[in-house]
Every structure is written in structure tokens, then in C-alpha cells.
Amino acid sequence: MYQGRELVKAELLADTNAVVPGKPFTVGVLLRMQPHWHTYWKFSGDAGLPSEIKWELPPGWKAGEIQWPIPKKLLDPGDIQTYGYEDEVMLMQEITPPASLGDAPVKISAQASWLVCERLCIPGSANLSLTLARSTTSSPANAELFARWRKTLPQKPPNDLAVHTTRGPHELSIALKSPAIPKNASAAFYPLPDEKTVAGHPKTEWKKDELIIIVPFETNPPEELRGLVVFDNGTGWYIGSASAQIATPVSHAAVTRGLWTFLLFGFIGGFILNLMPCVLPVISLKIFGFIKHAGQDRQSIVRNGVAFVLGIFVWFVGLALLLIGLKSAGHQITWAAQFTNPYFVLLLSVIVLVFALDLFGVFEIVLPQALMHRMLHSGAREGEAGSFFQGVFATALATPCTAPFLGPALGFAFTQSPLIIMSIFLAIAAGMSAPYLALSIHPAWLRFLPKPGSWMDHVKQFMGFLLLATLLFLLYVLGAERGYEAMTWASCFLLVIALACWMKGRFITLMASRLTKSFVFLLMLALVIGGAFYFIGDKFRSAKIDIVQASGDWQMFTPDRLQTELDQDHAVFVDFTAAWCITCKFNEKSVLESASVRDAFTRHGVTKIKADWTNGDPAITKLLQQFGRPGVPLYVLYPGKSGEPFVFPELLTKNLVLEKLETITRSTIASQ
């Protein structure tokens, strides 16, 4: 009450006449203000306070976020700008009742509090409540009112909206581009800064076909800024400006490509994964399996093929689910990110070693269930379970090889909805498994493969050495991540594993007595667990990291270093690499470190920066995402302070690098 008037009339309303257990409904707090008085939006601007709603709900009930209608920009003398609602506003929230409810009518209550201002500000609050019948069916209530207020909510931004942000010392500049924005429409931006930043008044302007929003800051500009773009026809979109660490525009052409293109890329990329050096050993293992089965009946071949393919799919579906989960939990996640975790690499090393020992004949992998089946049916079940796990294993190894087609497809997937992420991963799985499915469904093609014989044992043992080579690579990655000391302790643990495998092969046989088996099994268990605790839990974990990161004339990446170089208008080449990335190593050896390219870098005065993503440095992750890439390799040439950075394809060639160095330095000179 103020001077005898009730400044705000508050009312709680629902869009339903009854509560149905488990069925969400919407409630609205309708605030009716005296003429010219206003309450505030969730960011109030230079003055004022957002309205608040505190719920008192029975246990098991949930209230969603407040859905804020698009506010008005209100101006006061002295350049004071606030965001709020005049006359009336309804703040809607979704309420979810639990799945089981008593029969009695339900009462829900909330305390709404607000600051209402005209020329003066008065804080107010009201305790509101609403009683709804409990029923198995419900019909809409206050339909016209809710429909009217839902129309005032911001809309979903168009899918093809490209947003890119440039971060200056005192402001963020956000460029929006989409055919859905009416050209030269006048627009405003209402920022949603966090508590640590003090945002000024955003300005908007058109530059050709882009709508540019400039948000000044009194504090340092944040890395990310969310806000509401409002057009003069009353529509509005929430946009989140992606992280903007370095003030260089980035081409987002990749994002605007269609879903079908990306599914196709996913499929092709999946197929190419088969040829990657990191999967090849397991794949040859599988081919060898087909050779072995070539003599068997057709059904068993199909069954094995399908089991292998299933393994591939399960891995990718699992990966997709993990990704969706992490994405919704708000983590930054990138392709091959699991390789930045030394414990994952260690686990993979153990698996590779165990498979190698299996191939050498030190012991045989028999799954307990498969063992049972073999005793009961003497069928080919063991082969199927084995095939399934080989499928899983082959794909686990394949992930760090971001094949050229896979990169953009995944880059796209990471920005998409769970459904699209899942479809892209399924496309990759389909691509990778296509050749096996074809071979098992058309076993006629298997006829071209040689007949089984004693040579198979030799090939099998030879494959073991390929796996050992893979193991050496994994140990090299561990060394790069955690230093040579950690690598040594990991090798000690691997020795213990090898010993345990040998014990299994030598003593746990079908002929051995139950007592021997139990004793050896316990001993194995003790060895493995003891080894894990001592070598991994203690020594490996605490090993000191002595990584030499920058090598030769390459500088180590830090965001500041890159910015400093660019501020001085130097041309900069950034090599995004990781110890576990074979393509990166290949490009470095054959192109970047070749005499002609080294000379060209020196001649053109290009600063060389190495961004080593071996341990998943978050600053590098951010920059990768800015370029729409989920992982390494990535090669970028910045021409200097101004001008667009050039992104090289994932497989570098000397000619391309030399050519680009020429053109870029020439244009820099021309522009001076």
C-alpha cells in the first residue's frame, strides 16, 4: 500500500482445473500494477530488482524456472536504463506434481516479492495460494489469459542462426547472421550478465547482412554472455554468445550445413575409421576371424558378424549417451577427450596387452558365461561373445583418429540436441560396421579369402606383435601425459598383469583340480589388486610430471601469448596437437618440420605456437570449439591483428602451407 493505493495486485492462477498425478501444468503469478508503475525483468538493468517467487510445495512437487515475458526497455533521466514491465505481467512456471497423490484437493502456495517503481520504488510481497481438485482428467482453465502471456515469451532462435563473438578490452561484439532476421530490422539486446560483471548499455547496428551487438563493460568483459535479442515486431530470442577468448572472427560455415550432409559425413567417417593406424591391428584380428569362420556354416558367420557390429554400435551409443549426459550437466566435452585422461589410456594399455598375450597363446580369453555355454551346448556361442567385445574394443581404439570427414560431423553434433547427437553417432557406427555386415551377409565374398590352416597360428602370433606396437604407442602417450616415471610404474603394473595372464593360461585349465584353480585364482587376484594399489594407486598417481612441452622454435600456447602476438600484428601459425594424435605427429614430421616449410615460416616472420592438448588443457578446448572442432588436429594461420584466420584441412600438404604463407604475408603488406 502506498498513499492509500494498492500498487500491485498479485494473483496466482493455473492453466488447469484439476491436478492429475505426474502431469505437469503451468501456473502464473499475475502482477497488476497501478498505471505507470513497473516491476522488473530477471536482469533489472541500471537500477531496480527482479521479482522473485518462492514456492512452498508439498513434498515430491517440483517448480520449473520462471518464464519471463519479453520486457520493455525503460529510460530515466541521467542515462538510466532498466528492463521491466508496466501495467501488468504474468510470470509463468511449470509445476510437476508427483506420480502418486492422495484424493484430497491440493493446495500450493508461493510468496511473490517485487520492487515496484514509478518515480519512487516500493518493495512489496504477497503470500499467494491456489487450491486445485485432484483428478484423473483435467481440462484447461484461464486458457485465453495463458495463451496471451505465452505469446509474449521469447521464441526459439532459428536453427541456422550463426552467432560469433569478438572480445575486446572493454566490450563484447556479438555478430548475428540468419536469413530469419528481417534485413535492417531494428533490434535491441538485453544482456544477462553474471554478478561479477557490470554491463553497460548495448548498442546494435547492421553491417551488411549481419546484426552487430556491442555490449560495453565497466569490468573486464566476460568470456560468455547470455541475453535477449528483441526485434521491433515484438519477437525475441535468447542467445548465448559462445566463449570469445581471442578477438578474431571465425567462420561458422560448417554449422549451417544440413543434417543429412553430416549424417553422410558420419557414415563415411565411420568407414574410414577402419583404415586408421590405431584400429588396424584389431581389424586385422577380425578379418582373421572371418578367415577362421570361412569354413563354418553360413548362419554362424552371420551371427558372428552381427555380434561384432553390435559391439561397434553399443560403443557408439554408449559414447553418445555419455556425451548427452555430460552436455546436459554443462561440461565441455570434446572428441577423444577420454584420451586426455591418463587412467583411460592405462586401462586401454591393459586391454591391449591382455589381447596380445591371448594372441601369443599365453592364455585364452574365455568368458565365464561363454564357458558355461560351451559346456552345455558345445556351440559357437563363445565366438559371438568374443566378436561382440572385439567390436567394442575396436571402436574404443578408433576414437582418437579424427578422420577428415568425422571432424566436421562431430563438431556439428556437439552443438545439437540429444536426438541429433545420437543419430550422428549411429551414422558413424553404421559406417564403421558396413564392411563386416557386408562380409557376413554375403559370405560368398569370403571365398576369396584363403582357406584355414596351420599358417593361421603364425599370423595370429604376428598380430600379437602389432598389438604390442600399439601398446608402445599408448605408453608413449602416458609418458607424454604424466612423465617417464609414471610410464615406468605403468609398465611395472603391466608386467604384473602379464604374469597373472600366464598363471591363468598355465594353471587354470580344464584338467586342473578345483583346489589348484581356486588357489591360483586367489593368487592372481592378489597380484593384480596389490599391483594396482602399489604401482597405480601410489607410485603412478604421485609420479612427478616432467614434461617438456615446447620444442625447438615453437612457443607454448597460452591465450595471452596468442593475443599478444596478434596485438603486435604478427602473423601466427597455431598447431593444435596431442601426443596421442597420430595424424598430428605425421603432419608435424612430414610438413611442419620439413626444411622448406621451416624456411618459409622464418622468411615470412611467422610466429609458431604449439597448442598441446595431450592433457586436455581447457583453454585449448575452448579455442578448438570456437573453430567448431571437437578435437585435434587443427592448424590455423592468423594473418595478424585484422583479417580472418585461415583454417587448414586436417591432412596438411607442404604446397598448401607454402602457398598460404605467401598469400597471407602478401596481403598483410598490401594492407599496410
Next chain:
Amino acid sequence: MKMKSLLITLSSLIAASLFAADVPPVGSAAPDFSLKDTKGQTHSLGQYKGKYVVLEWFNPECPFVKKHYGSDNMQKLQKEAADKGVVWLTIDSSAEGKEGYLDADAANKIMTQWKTKQTALLLDPDGAAGKAYGAKNTPHMVIINPDGKIVYEGAIDSKASPNPADIPNSTNYVKVGLEEAMAGKAVSNPQTKPYGCSVKYKSM
């Protein structure tokens, strides 16, 4: 493309410089002013060189100002500052005819009634001093060091609400800022988002 980047950079720079004229950033020299207090005496910032100065934008009708005076929080802070030799200038930038405008008599009455403890309450009905500091809220707080540089500007504390019950659970940025600055340390939160009512400047 090159042209476009250049335009973006240029326009950002212009926007930034316009904005910089708006609000003197933390670390820059505090704009000088010359205002009459409620007793008719003139105060300028220049005369307090060599001392710490706190500026507080004030409007007796604003619920956020009342929060800190009604709970005795502001008076306590003013007393603490005075004991340390800090000059505390309360400024009322409300224009004549607007909420919170005070003439000398009305201001003296409120100071007595509310038992305020500042060095002086300055009247700025033109809003010149308020605009020079980009003050948009009451309360809006500024700390100036003996060299005449701004070391803090922003909110009085960390809980943006008109409810006095929130005071014990909030961090008082002015108290902490003064303590840190006077101990020769860098102010840990040199700039925060002020909260409160808008300053009731003269309509253009």
C-alpha cells in the same frame, strides 16, 4: 572481410570511448566537484587530497537507502570511517521536484532524525557530480585514495535486496575496500554492480 573487421574494431573503440566518458573506471583520477553542504559550506574533492574519501549517493525516500539507515548499518560504517580519518561525503543528486530532493533545512532535519555520521551531506540538484561519476543508483558507493584515484565503485554490499535482514549475511564492499586500501593492499573487489533505486536526475 578486412574492411568488416576494421569497422567492427573501430565502432567498438568508439563505443568504448563513449562509455569511458560515462563512467570513470576504477584506477582513474576521480572527477573533481564543488558542492554546497547543508550548512552552506562548499566542499571540493581537491581540498581532501591526502585523505581517503568515501562518496555515497543518497535519497531518503529510497527503500534501499532506508534499508541501510533504518538498520543503523550506514551510520556505523560512517562512524568507523570517521575514526580512521576518512572523509565521508553523502551526495543527494535528486533534482528539485523529484523524489528525494532536499533543501538544506529538510536535509539537516533528516540528518538529525537519522543520527547520520558523515563528514557532510552535499546537495547536487543539477546532478553534475552524479553524472560525472556515472552514479545511477542510491546507494552508489565510491572510495577515493589519498592520490585522488578511484579504488572502488559499486554496491554497498553483496546482497541486492531492500530487506535489512540480509545485512548480517552480506559482505560490505565499502568496509572491506577501505580496510584493504588502507592496509596498502589491492582492493579485492574493485568494481561491483550497484543496486538500488535510480538516481532521480533532472529531466532533460
